[in-house]
Amino acid sequence: MAYEIKKDGNAFIIEGEDGQRNGEITWSPADQFVIADHTWTHPSLRGKGVAGQLLDHLVDYMEQEDKYILASCPYVVEKFKRQPQKYDFINYHKQGQDKD
Numbered sequence: 001m002a003y004e005i006k007k008d009g010n011a012f013i014i015e016g017e018d019g020q021r022n023g024e025i026t027w028s029p030a031d032q033f034v035i036a037d038h039t040w041t042h043p044s045l046r047g048k049g050v051a052g053q054l055l056d057h058l059v060d061y062m063e064q065e066d067k068y069i070l071a072s073c074p075y076v077v078e079k080f081k082r083q084p085q086k087y088d089f090i091n092y093h094k095q096g097q098d099k100d
Helices: 051-063 074-080 092-096
Strands: 010-013 022-029 033-041 068-071
Touching: 010 051, 022 051, 033 051, 033 074, 051 074, 051 092, 068 074, 068 092
Parallel strands: 033 068
Antiparallel strands: 010 022, 022 033
């Protein structure tokens, strides 16, 4: 299931019908990259691919912004490690040194 993802400052969020956050991925800006520092989903949404949707949204956004992502959040670190074919192009540790 695809969820509506909204930008809120340095975060992408998913809200429930009650307006409460049901998921989020946050980042801290740096120079030519951002630091993905937190990912969270409500327990009722875990195991449903919601965190992956948030990460993919962040990846798409940073690709448009011409920035790399430095993974600090354990979830993002693990996704970058397990799926290099999907994420190496945006992973600061793999590519960041070459970006002008």
